[in-house]
Each structure stands twice: as C-alpha cells, then as structure tokens.
Amino acid sequence: MSSNRYTIIKNLFTEDSNENEYIHLDKSVAAYKKIMNLIEKPVKLIVFYGKPGGGKTFLLKKIVKDLKDRDDIIFFSYPFFNESEFMSSLYEAIFKEEPKDKVETYEQFVKICNTKFDENNKKIFTVFLDEAQLYPEILIEKIRLLSDSGFFRFIFTVRKTDNGDILTKDYFQARIWESIDIGSIDINDMRVYLESKLQAKKFDYQFLKFTDEQFELISRLIKGSLTMLNKLMFNFFELYEYFEENQPTVISTDTMNTKILEMSAIRSELINA
Incomplete structure (x- = not known):
C-alpha cells in the first residue's frame, strides 16, 4: 500500500x-424510491432522465445490484441499433440461453413469449435501457409495442438534451406513463x-x-x-x-x-x- x-x-x-x-444524495434517493415503487405497479413505460454526468447510470447500477436476487430484472448498459440484435439479447437475458431459431423481429419474439409463458401466471419483466436516446426511432417503436404485450415494462434512461430526440417527441411522450428527473447536483x-x-x-x-x-x-x-x-x-x-x-x-x-x-x-x- x-x-x-x-x-x-x-x-x-x-x-x-x-x-x-x-453515495446517497437527496435527489438520487427520491429517484431511487420512485423507481422501486413503480417496479411494483402496472406501469409499462418509464423515462428516467437527467443531464449528462448527473448520476443516472450510478443509480441504475445501484438498483440492479439491490435487485440481483430477482430473475425478472434485466439491465442493458449499452444501446442497441437494430431490432434483431435487441430481440436476441432480450431472449438470452430472459431464458438464459441462445435461441434455437433466429429471433429477428418483434413478431417472432412475442410469439415465443406466448408459447413459453403460462397465461395464468404471466411474469412481467422490468427492462432497464441505459443511453436510450441512442436507440433508432424504429426500434423505440418496437419496444413500445413490446410493452403492450403484457410481458414487459421498460425504463428508458435518457440524457436530458435540447435536440428533440425521439423520447421527448410529442407522439411518443403521449405513451409514457411515468417520468423521473434526477436533476443536477x-x-x-x-x-x-x-x-x-x-x-x-x-x-x-x-x-x-x-x-x-x-x-x-x-x-x-x-x-x-x-x-x-x-x-x-x-x-x-x-x-x-x-x-x-x-x-x-x-x-x-x-x-x-x-x-x-x-x-x-x-x-x-x-x-x-
């Protein structure tokens, strides 16, 4: 030493x-409690945002670490840029194996979920997507459709910017159920x-x-x-x-x-x- x-x-x-x-700061504690509370509610889409460097990713990792014993929590720390890559990665995260057949589209993925999940005991997976402002618009729309399937809720972590990205546009904002602003320190x-x-x-x-x-x-x-x-x-x-x-x-x-x-x-x- x-x-x-x-x-x-x-x-x-x-x-x-x-x-x-x-480190527990007032703003991050408030955001932490709200996210943990929303995970237990029937909420489909949540946006968690703040300025770059404001502690969003630190907080997400804290939440995922605290929920590590649950098998219905998925965290993607990196962005996806095409539908096939996202659906395949989501499949592997849920079923802990590579798909036997290609999972390239939203439709294929939902069909698999309908086959594998018990309708009477449907589990809702909470999926955290960090750097979600980097996702292409078409993939964001497919993720929104996934949230309507009843199998998933998504928490988009977004950098707060003024460039009008997809997650702040009116037609998408209308579909967001909850939003959380961590604020600046x-x-x-x-x-x-x-x-x-x-x-x-x-x-x-x-x-x-x-x-x-x-x-x-x-x-x-x-x-x-x-x-x-x-x-x-x-x-x-x-x-x-x-x-x-x-x-x-x-x-x-x-x-x-x-x-x-x-x-x-x-x-x-x-x-x-």
Whole structure:
C-alpha cells in the first residue's frame, strides 16, 4: 500500500470506486424510491432522465445490484441499433440461453413469449435501457409495442438534451406513463458527496480544508455533473500526491491550494489554460 495518503484519496474518485460505494444524495434517493415503487405497479413505460454526468447510470447500477436476487430484472448498459440484435439479447437475458431459431423481429419474439409463458401466471419483466436516446426511432417503436404485450415494462434512461430526440417527441411522450428527473447536483449535494467519500476512508479532515469559496468554484466548474466532479477531484488529489512527494511545503497549509485546484480544472478540461 502506498505511503502517500493522496494516492489513496485520489483513487476514491475512480469509476471502480464509485460503482462500489454509492453515495446517497437527496435527489438520487427520491429517484431511487420512485423507481422501486413503480417496479411494483402496472406501469409499462418509464423515462428516467437527467443531464449528462448527473448520476443516472450510478443509480441504475445501484438498483440492479439491490435487485440481483430477482430473475425478472434485466439491465442493458449499452444501446442497441437494430431490432434483431435487441430481440436476441432480450431472449438470452430472459431464458438464459441462445435461441434455437433466429429471433429477428418483434413478431417472432412475442410469439415465443406466448408459447413459453403460462397465461395464468404471466411474469412481467422490468427492462432497464441505459443511453436510450441512442436507440433508432424504429426500434423505440418496437419496444413500445413490446410493452403492450403484457410481458414487459421498460425504463428508458435518457440524457436530458435540447435536440428533440425521439423520447421527448410529442407522439411518443403521449405513451409514457411515468417520468423521473434526477436533476443536477447542486452545491449542497456536491458537499455531501465529497464529505461522504472522504469520511468513508477517515479523511474527513481533508474535506474541512476546503473553503466556501473553493466549494463555489468547484460547483461552477462541474456545472452539476457528478462525472466531472469525480474527474476534477481525481486530478486535484493526484497533483497533491505529486507535491507531497516532491514539494510538500506547497501544500502544508490549513486550507486547500486554490492554484492547484485551478491546475486540476485545466487538466480536467473544465477551463482553458
């Protein structure tokens, strides 16, 4: 194990660490409860959206992990671009085997479901689709038809954009039963996140070294993105790691060094040099 404390701290903000150590923020807790509640209701189509980097995927992985003992939960973390690929992957996820015959269309897939499932004991599968804004329009329509079959409910996770993608168009919105907006993280969420991360490994004294002005700067830099916050903090503590080993007097102060914070923002491509 490294003797440099900042090596340990910077690694708290890597992707692997974030997946294993989910931080409960107010907005994500509210979204979590609503999604878990909707899973138990006869809802066909749900849109879960928020700005890029707002924590949607982190929350989805948390939900899927919490429901890992259920066999009616399916999570696709990657988008599909054609009907055949999607139907075949859905078949394999449900039946835990490759199809004996090709499953290329919605019609073929529904016919198989009608054959394999007991009409008197119909199971409803909940399918989480991450990055759903990347799906082609025709496939989105086939997924909507699948939701009418009675076998599935779909939760589309969508990046909140202004480019008029299929999931925000009027004719599709009319078919959405529920929508959940995770929102952007604000400065209070950001502080809770950082404090929780550092406290988990007994580095809470490092959190106390940030000033209010520095928190405001960080908030302006990341613009509500949890992804950008992690990137910024990784680069920040990596620079502290360097100074600890080479010029410790630079960081031997009671508060964090704002110049190093600005340097880490340049590294993170949040500001121009």
